[in-house]
Amino acid sequence: MKNASLITTIIALLVGAAGGYFIGNKGSQNDVSGNEIKNENVISGTGPGSSYKPSGSSSNKDNASTDSSVVSVDGNLAAEARRLFDSGDVSGALQKILNAPGQMGRMEALLGFVKTLDAEGVEAALPFVRGMGRGGDQFMSMGLLMGRYAEIDPERALTYVGKQGGMERGFGTSSILRTWAASDPRAAADYLTNNVLGGGGDDWMLRRTAGSLASEWAKQDSDAALAWATNLPDEVKGDAMNNIVEQLTSQDPLEAAKVAMGFEGEQRERSLRTIADQWSRNSPEDAVKWAESLTVEGKTQALEEAVESWVGKDTDAAVAYMANMDQGERDAIMKEVVEQWGRKGAESQPAAADWVASQPDGKGKVDATGEIVGQWMRSDSEAASTWLGEQPEGDAKDRGISALLRDRSVREDPEVAVAWADEISNQEMRSEQVERSARSWLANDRAAALEYLEQSNSLSAEQKTELINLSPEELNRGRDREGWRGRGRPF
Numbered sequence: 001m002k003n004a005s006l007i008t009t010i011i012a013l014l015v016g017a018a019g020g021y022f023i024g025n026k027g028s029q030n031d032v033s034g035n036e037i038k039n040e041n042v043i044s045g046t047g048p049g050s051s052y053k054p055s056g057s058s059s060n061k062d063n064a065s066t067d068s069s070v071v072s073v074d075g076n077l078a079a080e081a082r083r084l085f086d087s088g089d090v091s092g093a094l095q096k097i098l099n100a101p102g103q104m105g106r107m108e109a110l111l112g113f114v115k116t117l118d119a120e121g122v123e124a125a126l127p128f129v130r131g132m133g134r135g136g137d138q139f140m141s142m143g144l145l146m147g148r149y150a151e152i153d154p155e156r157a158l159t160y161v162g163k164q165g166g167m168e169r170g171f172g173t174s175s176i177l178r179t180w181a182a183s184d185p186r187a188a189a190d191y192l193t194n195n196v197l198g199g200g201g202d203d204w205m206l207r208r209t210a211g212s213l214a215s216e217w218a219k220q221d222s223d224a225a226l227a228w229a230t231n232l233p234d235e236v237k238g239d240a241m242n243n244i245v246e247q248l249t250s251q252d253p254l255e256a257a258k259v260a261m262g263f264e265g266e267q268r269e270r271s272l273r274t275i276a277d278q279w280s281r282n283s284p285e286d287a288v289k290w291a292e293s294l295t296v297e298g299k300t301q302a303l304e305e306a307v308e309s310w311v312g313k314d315t316d317a318a319v320a321y322m323a324n325m326d327q328g329e330r331d332a333i334m335k336e337v338v339e340q341w342g343r344k345g346a347e348s349q350p351a352a353a354d355w356v357a358s359q360p361d362g363k364g365k366v367d368a369t370g371e372i373v374g375q376w377m378r379s380d381s382e383a384a385s386t387w388l389g390e391q392p393e394g395d396a397k398d399r400g401i402s403a404l405l406r407d408r409s410v411r412e413d414p415e416v417a418v419a420w421a422d423e424i425s426n427q428e429m430r431s432e433q434v435e436r437s438a439r440s441w442l443a444n445d446r447a448a449a450l451e452y453l454e455q456s457n458s459l460s461a462e463q464k465t466e467l468i469n470l471s472p473e474e475l476n477r478g479r480d481r482e483g484w485r486g487r488g489r490p491f
Contacts, residue, residue, distance in 0.1 A: 077105070078112035085113075085121070091128050098137050107140065114144045119156060122149045130168065146172050150179035158191065174209040178216060185217035189228050203235055211239035218247040226259065238267055245271040249278040257290065269298030276305040284310035288321060292329070304333040308340045315341060315348070319355060331364025338368040342375035349376040353387055361394065370399040377407040393425045405433055414441035415448065422458055434458040438467055443475035 077100060085093035097109045117125065122145050129145060132138040146168075149157035154176055161172035173196060180188040192213060197206065210232060217225035222244060229240035241263070248256035253275060260271035272294065280287035288310060291303040310318035322330055322337070334356070341352040353376060356368045369391075376384035388404060391397045401424050404410055410417050414437050421433035434456070441449035453464050 077109040078116075081109070081113045082116055085125075090124050094125060094128050094141070098141070106137075110141065111144055114148045117145075117148055119149065119152050122152070122157075123160065126168065130166075142168070142171065143175060146175040147179045150176040151183075154180035154184075154188070155191075158195075170205055174205055174212070177209055178212040181213045181216035185213065185220060185225070186228075188213055189217065193228075193232075197233055197236065207236050207239040210236040211243040214240035215243040215247050218244040222248055222259075238270065241267060242270055242274055246274050246278055249275050253279040253283075253287070253290070261296070268296070269301060272296075272298040272302040273305045276302040277309055280306040280309035281313070284313055284318070285321065288318075292325070300329070300332045303329060304336050307333055308336055311337050311340045312344070315344070315351075327360060327362065330359075331362045334359065334364035335367035335371050338371050339375070342372055346376075346379035349379060350383065350387070353384075356396075357391060361396065366395045366399045369396040370403040373400040374403040374406065377404055377409065381407065381409045389423075395426070398424045398426050398429055402429070402433065405437070411440070414438070414444055415452075417441075418452060422456075430458050431460075431463070435463055435467065439470070439475055442467060442470070443472065 077097060081093040081096045084096055093113070097106055097113060100106050100109065114122075114125075125145055126142075129138060129141045132141070146157070146161070149160070157176045158173060161168050161176065164172065177188050177192055177196075180191075192209065196209070210229075214225050214229050217228070225244050226241070229237060229244060232240055245256050245260055248259060256275050257272075260268055260275060263271055272291075276287050276291050279290070284306065287306040288303065291299065291306045294302060307318055307322065310321070318337070338352050338356060341355075342349050349372060353372045356365060356372055359365045359368070373384055373388055376387070385404065388397065388400045391400065401420050405417055405420060410420065417437035418434060418441055421430060421437050424430035424433060438449060438453060438456075438459070441452070450468070453459070453467065456464070459467075
């Protein structure tokens with residue numbers, strides 16, 4: 001359990017670092033693969049940060065562990081790295097870990113090593129990490145170092161990253177504030193409000209930082225976190241308030257719902273969706289019943305989120321429940337439900353399609369038919385085509401054919417596409433699809449296409465004449481450059 005928790009922590013930092021890197025480091029570094037270091041001085045031990053020497057001061061003794069305290073899944077890998085680091089070989093210390101085989105062992109050893117560093121040690125290691133090639137090791141290393149710096153002295157850490165550029169400034173500020181919030185959320189929030197917001201920067205990063213800070217604070221004092229978030233600028237308020245609601249939902253969904261009902265407009269609707277999604281992961285039926293009971297704007301979206309999650313978790317139970325829902329409510333969420341169902345893979349798509357076929361006619365059935373056919377065509381076009389060909393005429397089948405015609409396997413054979421387009425019952429839709437497919441057919445096999453146009457009743461005489469008179473350049477406009485490949489017949 002200890003190792004599992006450790007690895008989870010590392011992965012969370014890795015994800016955060018990756019996001020922050022691309023936001024805060026636009027064009028600041030050249031792409032380098034692997035662990036190649038651009039700064040030769042760092043590698044040789046002659047550059048900035050490479051000549052770190054432990055001072056033996058009380059701060060070092062207080063903030064850093066001894067070698068003997070470091071334990072990793074790779075034996076004494078972290079301890080060996082620490083010995084190199086203490087000798088002044090910063091690059092050698094980090095390369096010792098990062099060049100070791102076994103990703104999980106590297107991750108755990110790096111965490112063990114970073115936990116031994118004091119503030120000076122973190123600053124000594126950062127130039128090496130800054131010079132690394134872009135990739136997971138750099139993200140992981142930077143995330144752990146920033147997290148460690150925040151644990152030691154968050155204000156000093158923020159002052160340091162404020163003088164940097166690229167990854168360290170963009171991601172570093174966010175990472176440090178999130179870590180600080182775990183121990184002193186009010187202080188972290190005050191810093192964000194007074195020193196970061198309103199000073200420019202990437203909106204995505206600011207929203208992410210405010211949201212993460214609010215989530216950490218809500219774990220300790222949701223009322224205080226909510227009071228702070230309510231007064232944030234509009235560009236970050238939504239993420240912060242929504243993260244508070246998400247955290248509350250994990251503790252008490254009904255209490256989270258009470259809080260969300262106090263919001264207005266889009267914020268309330270967004271929070272209701274969040275509650276439904278989060279709640280349904282553990283208690284889908286309760287979440288669905290709650291969503292059904294809502295009487296405000298956003299009910300449909302909340303119900304959709306809850307049922308979608310339920311379908312992913314227990315399709316049979318969700319479908320059985322939907323059978324007793326009001327048809328209007330069921331119609332409103334059918335497409336999204338089928339989308340989630342179809343994502344479970346080719347083995348689930350036939351059952352999803354048959355369920356759609358069994359539903360009463362209506363907009364929900366029409367939209368859901370298009371959705372499942374589109375998914376099924378990508379995994380088993382022959383089975384999807386056979387199923388669609390067996391469906392009765394009507395709006396649902398028409399929508400399914402439209403989805404089928406968008407699939408590459410059909411578009412690449414205009415003769416087959418025309419045959420399918422001719423099956424559409426809606427005259428306007430049929431005419432549009434036949435004309436589009438016939439244009440491609442004329443470009444591919446003019447003689448066969450002309451023979452078809454001569455006997456076709458799907459196009460008017462005017463449409464036929466216009467098509468026939470198109471130049472080769474006009475016919476080829478928009479065609480797939482790879483050409484056409486026959487893929488069989490529609491039925």
